[in-house]
Amino acid sequence: MSILTNIPVVFIAFGQGDSIWEQLEPALNSYANGIAYINPQENVSDSWLKSEVGRIWKDFLAQGNNGADIIRVNYIIGTDEFGLDLPTLRVQLEHYILELYPAGALVDIYCLLDDTKLLDEGSSRKPIVKMLKAQQAAGANVYLMSNLTSQNVLATNESIANTMAMLTLFKDCAPDFYVTGADASRYNELYFLDNCYSRNQGQFLTASSLNVNVPQDGLKALLMAELLSLGKEAPFIKDKPPMRESAFQETSIEQKPQISMEYLMGMAIPEVDGSLKLTRGQWLSRLFGSRLQNLVDANHTEQSQSPLSRIINDEENLYDLLRYTSSDGIYTAYTDAALAKGEKELQMAEAELRAWMDSSLDLTKGSPEAEKRRLSPLVTQDIWPYIIASGFLNRQYKICALRNKITVYEARRDAIAAANAELCRYQSRANRIIDKFLKDAAIMDEAFAPFSPCASDYFRKLFAEYAAQNRDELAEIAAKLTKAIIDDKQQDHINGLASYINDSVLTSSIFSRPIMETMHELVTESGRGNIATALGEWVFNHRQWNIKLKSGYKNLHTEINIYMPAQGAADVKEKYEERGLGRMNLFADASADRVAVLYHAGAFSLDDLYYAGLYDSQADTIGER
Amino acid sequence: MNRQYVLSPEPNLAMGLRNFSWRMHSNQATLEWDWPIERDTRFALVFECEDENPDIAKLIEEKHPHEIVPRDLSSQFAAAITRDRCKFLLSPAYFDENNTVVVCHPTVQSDWIYKRAVVDARAVYKPVTLGQYKRVDLHVKVKDSSRLDHLITVLTYDVLENGGRVATYSFDEQSLAEPGHMYIKKEQTIRFTIREDARHLFDLKQH
Numbered sequence: 162m163s164i165l166t167n168i169p170v171v172f173i174a175f176g177q178g179d180s181i182w183e184q185l186e187p188a189l190n191s192y193a194n195g196i197a198y199i200n201p202q203e204n205v206s207d208s209w210l211k212s213e214v215g216r217i218w219k220d221f222l223a224q225g226n227n228g229a230d231i232i233r234v235n236y237i238i239g240t241d242e243f244g245l246d247l248p249t250l251r252v253q254l255e256h257y258i259l260e261l262y263p264a265g266a267l268v269d270i271y272c273l274l275d276d277t278k279l280l281d282e283g284s285s286r287k288p289i290v291k292m293l294k295a296q297q298a299a300g301a302n303v304y305l306m307s308n309l310t311s312q313n314v315l316a317t318n319e320s321i322a323n324t325m326a327m328l329t330l331f332k333d334c335a336p337d338f339y340v341t342g343a344d345a346s347r348y349n350e351l352y353f354l355d356n357c358y359s360r361n362q363g364q365f366l367t368a369s370s371l372n373v374n375v376p377q378d379g380l381k382a383l384l385m386a387e388l389l390s391l392g393k394e395a396p397f398i399k400d401k402p403p404m405r406e407s408a409f410q411e412t413s414i415e416q417k418p419q420i421s422m423e424y425l426m427g428m429a430i431p432e433v434d435g436s437l438k439l440t441r442g443q444w445l446s447r448l449f450g451s452r453l454q455n456l457v458d459a460n461h462t463e464q465s466q467s468p469l470s471r472i473i474n475d476e477e478n479l480y481d482l483l484r485y486t487s488s489d490g491i492y493t494a495y496t497d498a499a500l501a502k503g504e505k506e507l508q509m510a511e512a513e514l515r516a517w518m519d520s521s522l523d524l525t526k527g528s529p530e531a532e533k534r535r536l537s538p539l540v541t542q543d544i545w546p547y548i549i550a551s552g553f554l555n556r557q558y559k560i561c562a563l564r565n566k567i568t569v570y571e572a573r574r575d576a577i578a579a580a581n582a583e584l585c586r587y588q589s590r591a592n593r594i595i596d597k598f599l600k601d602a603a604i605m606d607e608a609f610a611p612f613s614p615c616a617s618d619y620f621r622k623l624f625a626e627y628a629a630q631n632r633d634e635l636a637e638i639a640a641k642l643t644k645a646i647i648d649d650k651q652q653d654h655i656n657g658l659a660s661y662i663n664d665s666v667l668t669s670s671i672f673s674r675p676i677m678e679t680m681h682e683l684v685t686e687s688g689r690g691n692i693a694t695a696l697g698e699w700v701f702n703h704r705q706w707n708i709k710l711k712s713g714y715k716n717l718h719t720e721i722n723i724y725m726p727a728q729g730a731a732d733v734k735e736k737y738e739e740r741g742l743g744r745m746n747l748f749a750d751a752s753a754d755r756v757a758v759l760y761h762a763g764a765f766s767l768d769d770l771y772y773a774g775l776y777d778s779q780a781d782t783i784g785e786r
Numbered sequence: 787m788n789r790q791y792v793l794s795p796e797p798n799l800a801m802g803l804r805n806f807s808w809r810m811h812s813n814q815a816t817l818e819w820d821w822p823i824e825r826d827t828r829f830a831l832v833f834e835c836e837d838e839n840p841d842i843a844k845l846i847e848e849k850h851p852h853e854i855v856p857r858d859l860s861s862q863f864a865a866a867i868t869r870d871r872c873k874f875l876l877s878p879a880y881f882d883e884n885n886t887v888v889v890c891h892p893t894v895q896s897d898w899i900y901k902r903a904v905v906d907a908r909a910v911y912k913p914v915t916l917g918q919y920k921r922v923d924l925h926v927k928v929k930d931s932s933r934l935d936h937l938i939t940v941l942t943y944d945v946l947e948n949g950g951r952v953a954t955y956s957f958d959e960q961s962l963a964e965p966g967h968m969y970i971k972k973e974q975t976i977r978f979t980i981r982e983d984a985r986h987l988f989d990l991k992q993h
Contacts, residue, residue, distance in 0.1 A: 423953075424953050426968060426969070427945050427952075427953050427955060427968055427970065428955055428968060429922070429924045429943075429955070429961060429965050429966040429967055429968045430966045430967070430968065431964050431966040431967075432966070432967070448966075449961075450958040450959065450960030450961055451958040451959070451960070452955075452956065452957070452958045452961060455956065455958060534969075536914045536917045536918075536919045536969055537914045537915060537916045537917025537918070537919070538916055538917075539915060539916060539917075540914050540915070540917060542969055
């Protein structure tokens with residue numbers, strides 16, 4: 162961090178106040194250094210406090226923060242009884258502190274209010290508020306850190322801690338570039354003294370703060386939807402389908418083997434009248450009747466079971482599979498082509514059989530049908546009846562095999578259509594999941610509305626860049642959706658993707674760009690051009706999506722402190738203040754890569770708070786200003 | 787004598803015939819049994835019927851044709867099968883005090899008994915002079931033409947060599963009417979066969 166506190170800061174948290182430190186420490190580390198922490202336990206001894214003050218003094222010296230003669234002391238208490246020890250602890254602690262920091266201690270007191278327990282804590286808060294009024298009257302700034310907004314939206318501990326961290330930052334930090342009309346070190350108090358307290362007899366309190374960054378939940382949802390949609394619009398990897406066209410033509414169907422002549426010549430036939438001029442078909446009918454056809458029929462087994470290896474290969478991308486199997490998809494085209502080819506071959510084979518049957522025997526010398534069998538040196542046998550029987554059977558077997566193939570192709574076509582229907586069901590499941598994430602991702606457009614009409618497109622483009630750089634990795638991820646849905650393990654898959662998003666996508670340089678760069682690209686791409694106006698508008702519109710200003714105060718004034726990179730910062734302030742809706746104090750840091758905003762709502766007294774009514778009138782008499 | 791028959795009201799009356807058996811020979815069915823030891827059973831009624839599950843009460847009521855075998859004369863019954871298939875039912879019977887014939891429920895019942903069609907099949911061999919082959923003329927004759935269609939599906943002939951089957955051939959309507967001829971090796975013979983599951987329907991006489 163380039164911003165340093167001029168004045169060392171020590172946080173002293175005890176009782177319920179200790180609960181915020183876990184979130185406060187990282188928030189402070191984001192903005193400043195030179196921070197120390199003391200966590201006194203109940204009934205702590207004076208010597209322990211002394212040793213703790215000594216420890217932080219030593220720590221500050223070790224950090225090189227040894228030039229200060231004044232220290233900021235921030236107490237954090239809750240509404241528990243331990244909080245009532247504050248005055249005592251202050252006396253003990255500040256006794257030792259003032260010995261080390263002779264110019265004095267600037268005391269701020271933060272009291273955490275868990276307003277979800279407003280009624281339960283009514284009685285226990287009363288003495289705390291009385292005590293705080295007394296502290297306030299004695300010169301300490303008191304900040305009541307409620308976790309409930311005026312719209313009954315709970316603020317997280319992180320948000321409250323961020324507000325406390327920024328209050329610290331904006332009080333004492335030394336920015337590279339500072340634009341404000343107020344005093345550099347104590348402008349908050351001065352501004353509100355001038356504008357709020359003096360006019361309204363109120364007391365300044367803070368409202369809430371905001372880290373201006375890409376909403377991570379929305380971005381994760383958008384990335385999740387993108388990961389789940391890989392390959393949806395177009396093939397993610399432009400590759401041929403894994404099943405080649407030949408796979409759709411190949412079958413395990415084989416033509417029946419030729420029946421041996423030896424077997425055929427065991428078939429009894431009537432005497433042949435060689436003077437008859439008959440076609441082969443007529444001879445076959447006369448000699449064999451229906452016996453040959455019976456042989457064909459007896460040996461014919463309809464085969465439709467030659468399935469494709471795996472139409473739905475769960476290791477392939479769901480959307481690729483859908484494209485392959487759709488009615489105009491490549492798998493359907495391959496099957497249709499195989500079917501058309503098979504039908505054509507069948508027509509040809511049938512025509513060839515008809516022509517062969519309709520023609521006469523070929524008894525010219527040398528032709529197979531002219532062959533004879535020698536039964537003895539003196540006797541020969543015409544074997545053409547068996548030759549034509551063999552010819553008939555072979556042709557019929559060929560036709561049977563072709564018919565079987567067509568049956569297989571038709572079954573394959575049906576199987577592909579069935580697979581497509583099944584895949585459509587899987588896609589519906591995937592769509593339902595994607596729709597849910599898209600709904601969550603809608604915040605991206607809302608968040609960046611002042612910068613771009615459709616910021617999510619910009620982030621999708623970033624993802625496309627990421628995808629191009631990590632194509633193989635994503636192809637593997639894209640293929641896993643199919644199996645996850647088939648196995649009904651979508652949640653496991655989503656968990657895996659969430660880890661991948663956290664560990665790989667968000668940590669990549671593409672998604673780790675400084676917020677200013679993101680904002681700049683958003684306005685540039687959308688053609689809106691003016692980042693200052695957009696950011697000013699963005700700050701103004703904070704109510705739309707993240708920060709709810711506390712309202713319900715009698716006299717509400719707002720002030721905005723913004724921490725951002727120096728470039729364009731003055732313009733942002735100007736554009737914002739042009740609207741006449743309040744003042745913006747600017748803390749610009751040349752090397753800052755983030756934008757943070759602190760909203761002040763002030764000009765009220767403790768009595769003006771909406772829970773003031775919980776306290777009896779006696780409370781008002783204590784610690785009056 | 788025109789006797790009155792009634793069905794025994796007690797279906798399980800212990801009057802059963804024993805050791806029932808039946809056999810077929812040239813479409814002649816012969817049933818044999820032992821009479822019960824008790825002498826109450828005086829004769830048995832033999833029904834020939836074509837129902838899968840014949841109703842004895844109905845048979846008696848409708849006076850279905852039947853034979854009566856008196857106990858003292860015989861314990862067997864023979865009949866020529868006239869129908870394509872039938873079953874025989876034997877019901878023990880006795881006289882009650884009114885001299886009415888009380889017919890018990892059939893004690894025994896035969897399986898389906900089929901009338902067998904006689905198939906005469908013949909292979910006539912004629913050697914080829916100086917050759918390794920012989921001509922075979924096949925002849926098949928069936929008296930009952932109503933079963934020809936069935937016969938085509940179950941009648942085959944085998945070419946045998948050294949007792950082993952070399953090949954099997956079937957018939958069609960045309961070849962059954964005019965089986966024709968073929969040449970086989972000298973050492974080969976022809977055997978006609980009725981398929982196992984049709985042998986109760988056809989009586990193959992091979993010459």
